[in-house]
Amino acid sequence: xxxxxxxxxxxxxxxxxxxxxxxxxxxxxxxxxxxxxxxxxxxxxxxxxxxxxxxxxxxxxxxxxxxxxxxxxxxxxxxxxxxxxxxxxxxxxxxxxxxxxxxxxxxxxxxxxxxxxxxxxxxxxxxxxxxxxxxxxxxxxxxxxxxxxxxxxxxxxxxxxxxxxxxxxxxxxxxxxxxxxxxxxxxxxxxxxxxxxxxxxxxxxxxxxxxxxxxxxxxxxxxxxxxxxxxxxxxxxxxxxxxxxxxxxxxxxxxxxxxxxxxxxxxxxxxxxxxxxxxxxxxxxxxxxxxxxxxxxxxxxxxxxxxxxxxxxxxxxxxx
Amino acid sequence: xxxxxxxxxxxxxxxxxxxxxxxxxxxxxxxxxxxxxxxxxxxxxxxxxxxxxxxxxxxxxxxxxxxxxxxxxxxxxxxxxxxxxxxxxxxxxxxxxxxxxxxxxxxxxxxxxxxxxxxxxxxxxxxxxxxxxxxxxxxxxxxxxxxxxxxxxxxxxxxxxxxxxxxxxxxxxxxxxxxxxxxxxxxxxxxxxxxxxxxxxxxxxxxxxxxxxxxxxxxxxxxxxxxxxxxxxxxxxxxxxxxxxxxxxxxxxxxxxxxxxxxxxxxxxxxxxxxxxxxxxxxxxxxxxxxxxxxxxxxxxxxxxxxxxxxxxxxxxxxx
Numbered sequence: 001x002x003x004x005x006x007x008x009x010x011x012x013x014x015x016x017x018x019x020x021x022x023x024x025x026x027x028x029x030x031x032x033x034x035x036x037x038x039x040x041x042x043x044x045x046x047x048x049x050x051x052x053x054x055x056x057x058x059x060x061x062x063x064x065x066x067x068x069x070x071x072x073x074x075x076x077x078x079x080x081x082x083x084x085x086x087x088x089x090x091x092x093x094x095x096x097x098x099x100x101x102x103x104x105x106x107x108x109x110x111x112x113x114x115x116x117x118x119x120x121x122x123x124x125x126x127x128x129x130x131x132x133x134x135x136x137x138x139x140x141x142x143x144x145x146x147x148x149x150x151x152x153x154x155x156x157x158x159x160x161x162x163x164x165x166x167x168x169x170x171x172x173x174x175x176x177x178x179x180x181x182x183x184x185x186x187x188x189x190x191x192x193x194x195x196x197x198x199x200x201x202x203x204x205x206x207x208x209x210x211x212x213x214x215x216x217x218x219x220x221x222x223x224x225x226x227x228x229x230x231x232x233x234x235x236x237x238x239x240x241x242x243x244x245x246x247x248x249x250x251x252x253x254x255x256x257x258x259x260x261x262x263x264x265x266x267x268x269x270x271x272x273x274x275x276x277x278x279x280x281x282x283x284x285x286x287x288x289x290x291x292x293x294x295x296x297x298x299x300x301x302x303x304x305x306x307x308x309x310x311x312x313x314x315x316x317x318x319x320x
Numbered sequence: 321x322x323x324x325x326x327x328x329x330x331x332x333x334x335x336x337x338x339x340x341x342x343x344x345x346x347x348x349x350x351x352x353x354x355x356x357x358x359x360x361x362x363x364x365x366x367x368x369x370x371x372x373x374x375x376x377x378x379x380x381x382x383x384x385x386x387x388x389x390x391x392x393x394x395x396x397x398x399x400x401x402x403x404x405x406x407x408x409x410x411x412x413x414x415x416x417x418x419x420x421x422x423x424x425x426x427x428x429x430x431x432x433x434x435x436x437x438x439x440x441x442x443x444x445x446x447x448x449x450x451x452x453x454x455x456x457x458x459x460x461x462x463x464x465x466x467x468x469x470x471x472x473x474x475x476x477x478x479x480x481x482x483x484x485x486x487x488x489x490x491x492x493x494x495x496x497x498x499x500x501x502x503x504x505x506x507x508x509x510x511x512x513x514x515x516x517x518x519x520x521x522x523x524x525x526x527x528x529x530x531x532x533x534x535x536x537x538x539x540x541x542x543x544x545x546x547x548x549x550x551x552x553x554x555x556x557x558x559x560x561x562x563x564x565x566x567x568x569x570x571x572x573x574x575x576x577x578x579x580x581x582x583x584x585x586x587x588x589x590x591x592x593x594x595x596x597x598x599x600x601x602x603x604x605x606x607x608x609x610x611x612x613x614x615x616x617x618x619x620x621x622x623x624x625x626x627x628x629x630x631x632x633x634x635x636x637x638x639x640x
Contacts, residue, residue: 247580
């Protein structure tokens with residue numbers, strides 16, 4: 001089969017063997033795959049990953065030991081746990097110390113014609129959800145993770161920092177609950193189009209962050225920049241809550257004293273639940289497909305990654 | 321009166337005017353004052369403080385508008401709020417943006433013969449508590465703040481990093497609840513003498529922190545070092561809780577990626593409640609006076625600070 005293979009920092013299109021599913025696994029034909037910022041980071045050496053990258057997908061089950069699953073269109077959770085440790089047994093396989101992660105850690109990913117995944121990782125996609133919507137299930141679940149971890153209070157003033165793909169998804173998740181008072185801080189006025197159906201949201205795209213000093217009870221940092229982290233700390237009221245969705249560049253010079261002085265709480269947030277993500281897509285409360293800037297076939301992968309890196313581009317998808 | 325005055329980074333003994341209490345304030349004669357690491361930091365330029373440093377004290381009320389308070393022996397909360405803002409009105413004057421802080425911010429402190437403080441900041445000291453015990457009320461309250469902020473679970477494995485004054489106080493606070501399973505990590509075997517009454521506590525003084533990778537549900541960082549912070553992150557299980565009691569040196573190179581990947585929560589922790597601190601001193605469950613390494617008069621302040629800086633020395637107290 002054709003697949004993009006990352007080896008020693010170089011990506012290339014190659015013909016590799018179709019994967020053979022383990023006993024608990026299904027073979028899945030990829031219908032559509034999304035390029036995530038994490039994939040770009042992998043190409044830059046993050047995680048030291050060698051293999052087929054890619055973890056956002058919708059696909060069709062080709063072989064399965066469960067006849068009910070045959071032929072179904074599915075999305076899949078990306079963490080594959082050992083199944084035996086206390087993390088796996090308590091439903092937290094994303095923290096299994098022996099886990100593999102689709103297209104990120106010890107498991108070939110979705111920039112290929114076929115993948116394998118355990119049946120327990122798969123969620124059947126309702127018919128009314130298009131492939132272009134379903135491919136957002138994984139990042140949407142990651143946005144939903146915030147409200148799974150942190151109790152946001154109706155009286156809280158909430159800020160999201162970053163109007164990239166993740167920031168926009170988080171904004172759309174929060175606006176699903178009209179009780180929230182939240183503001184999206186970004187640098188791209190044109191992206192507000194993505195949110196024009198969200199009447200409740202306040203969007204600030206040209207700002208001096210000191211104007212917002214100590215104005216928010218909760219800040220969600222989704223810019224992945226050191227500046228975003230410092231802004232978040234600066235914008236929080238004492239006793240406020242910072243939710244870190246993206247990692248800040250390693251080895252940054254960071255002053256953590258305000259966390260102690262203002263008694264802030266910082267919570268890291270990673271992968272989220274698929275069921276509510278599919279529910280939001282099905283009930284039409286979110287339309288992430290508007291974020292697709294371009295679609296390419298695997299053969300045109302070089303063009304696809306070039307486009308994904310361009311300023312102003314949001315989601316780029318690949319179809320084998 | 322005699323007082324230590326910090327001016328442009330230089331400390332000196334001076335004769336200054338006795339402070340005049342405002343309408344809501346009492347005049348207090350200092351009986352005993354403690355030198356805190358924060359005072360050492362102030363001498364190095366922290367907070368840019370000019371004035372009389374010192375915030376740990378026990379004293380006697382000389383003048384008060386409340387006759388019931390006259391002559392009483394008291395300890396005092398160090399944050400003085402505006403009294404009008406939402407923080408002050410909700411009982412969080414330590415986060416009042418217009419606050420002054422005794423001996424730290426816009427308010428002369430306790431390395432002097434007299435201070436003034438609002439009556440509402442004062443707590444009468446029960447007779448059975450000695451001056452040498454009472455002078456620990458403020459740092460003991462800061463240790464108690466942890467269990468005020470964070471729900472420690474009886475099943476949690478808890479670590480304290482740092483066997484300085486604060487780490488030892490935190491250990492004594494946690495061991496007051498024999499249900500907890502906790503370990504103190506330090507570098508000073510001789511300090512375990514301070515805790516010999518604490519049968520429940522495990523003390524590790526010679527360790528390679530990688531041996532404790534992902535072993536703890538909650539870690540309290542009380543070493544104030546970058547190494548302590550990194551150890552804490554390393555020792556935490558996924559979904560673990562880091563309580564930051566002391567500020568890490570500004571501008572350190574810190575990699576926050578593990579906070580996101582392991583979905584850790586970090587909570588900053590500062591000043592705490594005085595009533596439970598006095599209760600613990602009164603009921604004899606804690607004996608911080610054993611930490612006093614030396615006592616000096618104000619006149620011998622140079623010797624006192626020299627001693628406080630010596631390796632192995634714990635608390636140094638000053639009596640006017």
